[in-house]
Amino acid sequence: MIAFDEKQRIFKIDTRQSSYIIGIYRENYLLNLYYGAKIPDTNLWQRAKRSKSASFSPSNPNFDNEDFSTDVAPMEYSCNGSGDFGVSAFSVRNSDGNSVTDLRYVSHKIYKGKPDLGAMPCTYAAADEADTLEITTVDKVTGVEAVLIYTAFTKNGAIARSVKVTNKGKNPVDIERVFSACVDLPSADFDMITLYGRHAKERCVEKRPLGRGVQGIFSKRGVSGHSENPFAALTEKNADEDKGGVYGVNLVYSGNFEICAECDYSGTTRLIAGINPTDFLWHLEPEESFQTPEAVLVYTDKGLGEMSRIFHRLYLNNLIRGRYKSEKRPLLINNWEATSFDFDADKLVSFAERAKELGMDMLVMDDGWFGKRNDDTSSLGDWYVNEEKLPGGLGALIKRVNDLGLKFGIWFEPEMISPDSELYRAHPDWCVHVPNRDKSISRHQYVLDVSREDVRENIWAQMYHILSNYNIEYVKWDFNRNISEAGSAVLPPSRQKEFFHRFIMGTYDLMNRLTSTFPDILVENCSGGGGRFDPAMLCYSPQIWASDNTDPIERLTIQFGTSLCYPASTMGAHVSASRRTGYETKGNVALWGTFGYELDPNKLTEDEKTLVKEQVKEYHKYYDLIHYGDLYRLICPEENAYKCAWSFVSPDKNQALVTIVTMREDIGLLHILKLKGLDPDKFYTDEASGEVYSGGLLMNAGLNVSRMAEKTGESVKIFLTAN
Ligand code: GLA
Numbered sequence: 001m002i003a004f005d006e007k008q009r010i011f012k013i014d015t016r017q018s019s020y021i022i023g024i025y026r027e028n029y030l031l032n033l034y035y036g037a038k039i040p041d042t043n044l045w046q047r048a049k050r051s052k053s054a055s056f057s058p059s060n061p062n063f064d065n066e067d068f069s070t071d072v073a074p075m076e077y078s079c080n081g082s083g084d085f086g087v088s089a090f091s092v093r094n095s096d097g098n099s100v101t102d103l104r105y106v107s108h109k110i111y112k113g114k115p116d117l118g119a120m121p122c123t124y125a126a127a128d129e130a131d132t133l134e135i136t137t138v139d140k141v142t143g144v145e146a147v148l149i150y151t152a153f154t155k156n157g158a159i160a161r162s163v164k165v166t167n168k169g170k171n172p173v174d175i176e177r178v179f180s181a182c183v184d185l186p187s188a189d190f191d192m193i194t195l196y197g198r199h200a201k202e203r204c205v206e207k208r209p210l211g212r213g214v215q216g217i218f219s220k221r222g223v224s225g226h227s228e229n230p231f232a233a234l235t236e237k238n239a240d241e242d243k244g245g246v247y248g249v250n251l252v253y254s255g256n257f258e259i260c261a262e263c264d265y266s267g268t269t270r271l272i273a274g275i276n277p278t279d280f281l282w283h284l285e286p287e288e289s290f291q292t293p294e295a296v297l298v299y300t301d302k303g304l305g306e307m308s309r310i311f312h313r314l315y316l317n318n319l320i321r322g323r324y325k326s327e328k329r330p331l332l333i334n335n336w337e338a339t340s341f342d343f344d345a346d347k348l349v350s351f352a353e354r355a356k357e358l359g360m361d362m363l364v365m366d367d368g369w370f371g372k373r374n375d376d377t378s379s380l381g382d383w384y385v386n387e388e389k390l391p392g393g394l395g396a397l398i399k400r401v402n403d404l405g406l407k408f409g410i411w412f413e414p415e416m417i418s419p420d421s422e423l424y425r426a427h428p429d430w431c432v433h434v435p436n437r438d439k440s441i442s443r444h445q446y447v448l449d450v451s452r453e454d455v456r457e458n459i460w461a462q463m464y465h466i467l468s469n470y471n472i473e474y475v476k477w478d479f480n481r482n483i484s485e486a487g488s489a490v491l492p493p494s495r496q497k498e499f500f501h502r503f504i505m506g507t508y509d510l511m512n513r514l515t516s517t518f519p520d521i522l523v524e525n526c527s528g529g530g531g532r533f534d535p536a537m538l539c540y541s542p543q544i545w546a547s548d549n550t551d552p553i554e555r556l557t558i559q560f561g562t563s564l565c566y567p568a569s570t571m572g573a574h575v576s577a578s579r580r581t582g583y584e585t586k587g588n589v590a591l592w593g594t595f596g597y598e599l600d601p602n603k604l605t606e607d608e609k610t611l612v613k614e615q616v617k618e619y620h621k622y623y624d625l626i627h628y629g630d631l632y633r634l635i636c637p638e639e640n641a642y643k644c645a646w647s648f649v650s651p652d653k654n655q656a657l658v659t660i661v662t663m664r665e666d667i668g669l670l671h672i673l674k675l676k677g678l679d680p681d682k683f684y685t686d687e688a689s690g691e692v693y694s695g696g697l698l699m700n701a702g703l704n705v706s707r708m709a710e711k712t713g714e715s716v717k718i719f720l721t722a723n
Contacts, residue, residue: 001014001131001152001154002014002110002131002132002133002150002152003110004108004110005042008023008042008045009023009024009025010022010023010024010033010042010044011023011108011133011135012042013131013133013150013152013159014038014152014154015038015152015153015154015155015156015157015158015159016038016154016155016156016157017037017038017157017299017300017301017302018035018036018037018038018157018159018298018299018300019034019035019036019037019038019039020034020035020150020152020159020297020299021033021034021035021042021044022076022135023044023045023048024105025048025068025073026063026068027060027062027063027104028104028105028106029070029073029075029104029105030075030076030077030103030104030105030135030137030148031048031073031074031075031076032074032075032076032182032183032184033045033047033048033074034047035183035185035247035297035299036245036299036301037245037299037301047186048073048074049067050067050068050069050072050073050074050266051067051072051266052067052068052069052071052072055071055072055085055265057069057071057072057083057085058070058071058083059083060083069083070082070083070084071083071084071085071086072264072266074184074185074186074268075182075184075270076148076182076184077089077090077103077137077146077148077163077182078090078182078184078270078272079091079101079102079103079139080099080100080101080176080177081098081099081100081101081102082100082101082102086262086264086270087214087260087262087270087272088101088177089177089178089179089181089182089272089274090103090146090163090177090178090179091175091176091177091277092139092142092144092165092173092174092175092176093173093174093176093281094141094142094144094171094173095142095171095172095173099176100141101139101142101144102139102140102141103137103138103139103146104137104138104139104140105135105136105137106136106137106138106145107135107136108133108134108135108136109133109134110131110132110133110134111131111132112127112128112130112131112132113125113126113127113129113130113131113132114129114130114132114151114160115132115134115149115151117162117164117291117294118291119291119505119508119509119512120162120291120292120293120294120505120508121252121293121508121536121539121540122160122162122252122293122294122539123151123153123160123252123294123296123314123318123319124318124319124321125151125153125318129153129154129155129156129317129318130151130152130153130154130318131151131152131154132149132150132151132152133149133150133151133152134147134148134149134150135147135148135150138168142167142169142171142173143167143168143169143170144165144166144167144168144169144173144284145165145166145167145168146163146164146165146178147163147164147165147166148161148163149161149162149163149164153314153318156310156313156314156317156318157298157300157310157314158296158297158298158310158311158314159296159297159298160252160294160295160296160297161180161181161294161295161297162180162291162292162293162294162295163178163179163180163291163292164289164290164291164292165178165284165289165290165291165292166284166287166288166289166290167284167285167286167287167288167289168286168287169286170286171286172283172284172285172286173283173284174281174282174283174284175281175282175284175290176277176280176281177274177277177280178274178275178282178290178292179258179272179273179274179275179292180251180253180273180274180275180292180293180294180295181249181271181272181273181274181295181297182270182271182272183247183249183270183271183272183297184268184269184270185234185247185268185269185270185271186267186268187267187268187269188210188212188263188264188267188268188269189210189236189237189267190209190210190234190235190236190237190247190261190269191207191208191209191210191234191235191237191239192207192208192209192210192215192216192232192233192234192235192261193205193206193207193232193233193234193235193304193564194206194216194217194228194229194231194232194233194259195228195229195231195561195562195564196217196227196228196229197226197227197228197229197530197558197561198226198227199226199528199529199531199548200529200547200548200549200554201547201549201554201557201558202226202229202529202530202531202533202546202547202558202561202562203229203530203533203546203558203561203562203564204557204558204561205557205560205561205564205636205638207235210234210261210263210269211263212263212264212265213262213263214260214261214262215260215261215262216232216258216259216260216261217232217258217259217260218256218257218258218259218260218276218278219255219256219257219258219276220256220276220278220279220500221256221482221483222255222256222447222482222483222486222500222503222504223254223255223479223482223483223504223527223531223532224253224254224255224257224531224532224533224534225482225531225532226527226528226529226530226531229533229534230250230251230253230257230259230273230534230535231248231249231250231251231259231564231565232248232249232259232261232271232273233246233247233248233249233304233307233564234246234247234261234269234271235247235304239303239304240303240304241303241304241305241633241636242302242303242305242306242676243301243302243303244301244302244303245299245300245301246298246299246300246301246303246304246306246307247271247297247298247299248296248297248298248299248307248310248311248564248565249271249273249295249296249297249298250295250296250311250534250535250565251273251274251293251294251295251296251534251535252293252294252295252296252319252534252535252536252539253275253293253294253504253534253536254504254507254508254532254534254536254537255275255500255501255503255504256275256276256278256279256280256500256501257273257274257275257276258272258273258274258275258276258277258278259271259272259273260272273295274292274293274295275292275293275501279486279497279499279500280497280498280500280501281497281498282497282498282501283494283495283498293536296311296314296535298310298311298314304564304633305631305632305633305676307564307565308563308564308565308631308633309630309631311564311565311566311567312565312566312567312568312630312631315535315538315565315566315567315570316567316569316628319535319538319539320538320539320542320569320570321515321539321542322515322519322542323519323520323522324522324542324543325542328623329522329542329543329569329594330361330362330407330473330474330522331359331360331361331362331595331596331616331619332360332361332362332363332364332407332409332474332596332597333351333355333360333362333363333364333596333597333598333599333601334364334366334409334476334574334596334597334598335347335348335351335363335364335365335366335598336366336367336411336598337550337574337576337577337578337598337599338351338577338598338599338600338603339366339600340368341367341368341373341374341375341376342368342374343365343368343389344389344390345389345390345391345392345396345397345400348363348365348397348401349397349400349401349404350602351363351600351601351602352400352401352404352406353404354601354602354604355406355597355601356404356405356406357609358601358609358612358613358616359612359613359616359617360406360596360597360616361406361407362406362407362408362409362473362474363401363406363407363408363409364408364409364410364411364474364476365397365408365409365410365411366411366476367411367413367478368386368389369385369386369389369390369394369410369411370382370383370384370385370386371383371384371386371418371421371422372386372388373386376443376444376445377418377420377444378418378420378421378444379418379420379421380413380416380417380418380421380445381416381417381418381421381422381423381424381448381459382421382422382423383412383414383459383462383463383465383466384462384466394410394466394469394470395469395470398470398471398472402471407473407474408470408471408472408473408474409472409473409474409475409476409522410466410472410474410475410476411475411476411478412463412475412476412477412478413477413478413479413480414448414450414459414463414477414510415447415448415450415459415479415507415510416445416446416447416448416479416480416481417430417431417445417446417447417448418444418445418446419441419444419445419446420444423458424446427455427458429489430448430449430452430455430458431446431447431448431449432446432447432448432449432483432485432486432487432488432499432503433446433485433487433489434485434486434487434496435487437485438485439484439485440484440485442480442481442482442484443480443481445480445481447481447483449488449489449490449503449506450503450506450507450509450510451488451490451491451499451502451503451505451506452488452489452490452506455506456506456509456510459510460510460513463514464513464517467514467517467518467521468518472521473520473521473522474521474522474523474524475514475521475522475523475524476523476524476526476545477511477514477523477524477525477526477541478526478527478528479526479527479528479531479532480527480528481528483500483503486499486500486503487499488502488503508536508540511523511540511541512540514540515540522542522543523540523541523542524541524543524544524545524572524594525537525540525541525543525544525545526544526545526572528548529545529546529547529548529549530544530545530546530547530558530562530572532544533546533562533566535565535566538566538570542569542570543569543570543571543572543594544566544570544571544572545572546558546559546562546571546572546573546593550573550574550575550576550578550586550590550598551578551579551580551581552578552580552581552585552586552588552589552590552661552713553580553581553661553663553713555573555589555590556589556637556644556661556663557637557638559571559573559589559592559593560633560636560637560638560644560646563592563631563633563646567627567631568592568593568626568627568631568648569593569594569626569627569628570594571592571593571594572593572594572596573589573590573591573592573593573594573595573596574590574595574596574597574598575587575590575595575596575597575598575599575612575615576597576598576599577599577600577603580713581713581714581715582713582714583608583611583612583615584611584714584715585661585713585714585715587611587612587615587618588659588661588715588716588717589659589661589715591615591618591619591622591626591659592626592646592659595619597612622648622657622719624650625648625650625655625656625657626648626657628650628651629648629649629650629651629655629657630648630649630650630651630677631646631647631648632646632647632648632649632675632676632677633646634646634647634658634673634674634675634676635660635673637663641663641664642662642663642664642665642666642669642671643660643661643662643663643666643671643705643709644660644661644663645658645659645660645661645673645705646658646659647659647675647676647677649676649677649678653677653678653679653682653695653722654682654721654722655719655720655721655722656675656677656678656684656719656720657717657718657719657720658673658675658717658718658719658720659715659716659717659718660673660705660708660709660715660716660717660718661709661713661714661715662709662710662711662712662713662714662715663712664712665710665711665712666710667710667711669706670704670706671704671705671706672701672702672703672704672705672706673702673703673704673705674698674699674700674701674702675695675698675699675702675703676699678695678698678699678720679695679722680694680695680696680699680700681694681695681696682694682695682722682723683695683722683723684698684720684721684722684723685720685721685722685723686718686719686720687718687719687720687721688718688719692723693720695722698720703718
C-alpha cells in the first residue's frame with residue numbers, strides 16, 4: 001500500500017512488516033522521514049529536525065535562519081555539491097564543467113504493479129502483488145530529471161528501488177554517480193554484515209561495527225565477483241538470527257557495484273547502493289535516458305533469519321523466471337571434477353550409463369568439448385565441436401545419451417576469448433583492451449568485448465547453431481576471469497568510462513537471447529565457481545554454481561553465507577569425490593541446494609551406489625520442501641565450533657527437515673537443538689524414531705542431539721511431519 005498525504009506532503013510506503021516514509025519539505029526537498037517497522041501514522045516532521053551548527057553546514061539562501069541544511073537533513077536521494085557534504089547518491093557534471101547537482105520534487109504517480117526496467121534485469125510483479133511510487137525530481141539548472149522508482153511488494157515485505165535519469169535540458173551532461181538507493185537513518189548504532197570471499201571460499205559472513213566515516217564494499221572487476229557480494233545488511237546491536245532490526249540491501253546487478261554506509265559526527269547513517277562510480281561516467285545528450293539497476297531493500301525487526309526468508313520468497317516468486325521457476329529441475333551429473341579436460345565420447349557415455357542406473361536425469365558435458373581445447377590454454381571463442389574427442393560430433397554423442405533416457409547439457413564461456421583461437425586470429429581487436437598497454441592475461445584468456453553488437457552477433461550465431469541443431473536441455477554459462485585494461489575499440493575517448501556498464505548490458509543481451517530463443521533450456525550461471533552469484537543473474541538462470549569447492553565441510557560456510565539472501569533452489573551444489581566425509585554427509589550438504597553429482601560414477605563401490613540411489617530418492621522426496629519451504633538457520637558454523645544445523649519448514653508448517661553436521665568431534669558435549677518456524681500447537685512425528693513432539697516443545701525445550709552424528713564429518717537428517 002502506498003499513500004500520499006497531500007496536506008502533510010508525505011508519502012507512506014507500507015509492506016507487510018515495514019513502513020518507508022518520505023516527506024516533501026519546503027522548496028521541494030525530499031527527506032527520508034522513516035524506514036523501519038510498520039507504523040500506522042506519519043507525524044514525523046519532528047524526527048527530521050537536525051542541528052546544523054556543528055559543521056558549518058550551508059543553507060538555502062531563501063531559508064533565512066532556519067535550522068535546515070542538506071548537509072544534515074535526512075536527504076532522500078543525496079546530491080553532490082549543493083551543501084550536502086555526505087557521500088552522494090547522485091552527481092552530474094553539466095556543460096559548464098561543474099558537478100553541482102540539486103534535485104527537487106516536481107510530481108509523482110502511484111500505481112498498482114511494477115514497471116519493467118527495459119533491458120535492465122529486475123524483479124517483476126502482478127498488479128495485486130505490488131504498488132509503485134514514481135517521484136519525479138529535477139535539477140533546475142541543467143534540466144536533468146531523475147525519477148525515483150519505489151515498488152513495495154506489499155505482502156512479501158521487500159521494496160525495490162531504482163532511478164531513471166533523463167536529460168531534459170538543452171545541453172549534454174555526464175552522470176558521475178547514480179546510485180540505485182540511498183537511505184538516511186537517524187542512528188549509527190549498527191553492525192554491518194557483508195559477504196566476502198575468494199575462489200573456492202565464496203560468501204563468508206563478515207560482521208563489523210560501523211564506525212565514523214565511510215565503510216563498505218565494492219567491485220571494480222567488471223563483474224560482481226568473488227571478493228564481495230552485492231549484498232549488505234545493517235543490523236541493530238541486539239539483532240541476531242531471530243530478533244532485532246535488520247536492513248538488508250541486495251543489488252540486482254552483475255557489474256561494478258558499491259554499497260557503503262557513512263556515519264557522521266552527529267550519529268546518523270547513510271546507506272547507498274548502486275553502480276560503482278569508479279571507472280563510470282555516462283554521457284547523456286538531450287532527451288537521452290539512463291536506467292540504474294534495482295536495489296532490493298528489506299527491513300524486518302525479526303532478525304537476519306526473517307530478512308533472508310523475505311529475500312528468498314521475493315526471488316522465488318518475483319525474480320526467477322521461466323519454465324524452471326516452478327517445474328522440477330533435472331538431477332544432473334557433471335563430468336568436470338572427475339575428468340577435467342580428459343574425456344571422450346565413450347567416457348561420457350559410460351558416465352551416462354551409470355547415471356541412468358543410479359536414477360539421475362541428465363549428463364552435463366563441461367569444458368573441453370570444442371575447438372582444440374585439451375587444457376585451458378586455447379579455443380575459447382571457437383564454439384564448434386572437437387571431433388577428435390567426440391567422433392561423429394555432438395549429434396552422435398547426444399543421441400547415445402538420449403537413447404539411454406538421459407537429457408544432455410553443455411558448457412559455454414561466451415564472453416571469453418583465448419589468444420590461441422581461430423576467433424582471436426580473425427579478430428584480435430575484439431577482446432577488451434586499451435591502446436598502447438599490454439593486455440593482462442588470466443587463466444590464459446582475454447575477455448571478449450561484448451559491449452559491441454558485432455561481437456555479440458558472432459558469439460550468438462555460434463551458440464545458436466549449436467543449440468538449435470542439437471537436443472541440448474541445459475547450458476552452464478561460465479565466466480572465468482575479471483576485466484583489466486578495460487576499454488572498447490568502438491567507443492570514443494569521451495565515452496570509454498561507459499565501457500563497464502555497456503559490457504554487462506551486453507552480457508544481459510546475450511543471456512536474454514538465450515532464454516527467449518530457447519525458453520526450455522535450463523541455464524546455470526557460473527564464474528570460477530560462485531564469482532557472479534547475484535540477483536541479476538537469477539533473472540536468466542534459476543540456479544548458479546555456488547563454488548568450485550565441493551568439500552562438504554568447506555561448503556557449510558559457503559552455503560550459510562549464500563543463504564543470507566539467496567534461496568536454496570538457486571545454489572548449485574553437487575556431491576563430489578572430494579576429500580573429507582563420507583557420501584552421506586556429502587549428500588546431506590548438497591541437498592541444501594540444487595543437488596547433483598560431479599564424480600566418476602564408474603568408481604563408486606557397490607555400497608556407495610546403494611547410498612546414491614537412496615539420495616536420488618531423497619532428492620525427490622524433499623524437493624518441494626527444500627525448493628519452496630522456509631529456511632531456518634539453527635546453528636551457524638561461525639557460532640559453534642562443533643555442530644551446525646539448518647532446517648526447511650513447509651509453508652503450511654506440516655513438514656520440517658532438519659540437518660545437523662558435526663564439524664569437529666564433540667563426544668561428551670551436551671547439544672540441545674531448539675527448532676524454529678514450527679507451529680507450536682501442531683504435533684510432529686519424527687520419521688526415524690516414531691516419537692511425537694509438539695512444535696512448542698521442539699522450539700522451546702528442543703531435541704537432545706548430543707548422540708547424533710558424533711564424529712567429525714558425520715551428519716544426520718530429522719524429518720518431521722505434523723499429524
Ligand atoms: C570453472 C567452473 C568449473 C568448471 C571449469 C571449467 O572453474 O567453476 O565448474 O566448469 O570452469 O573450466
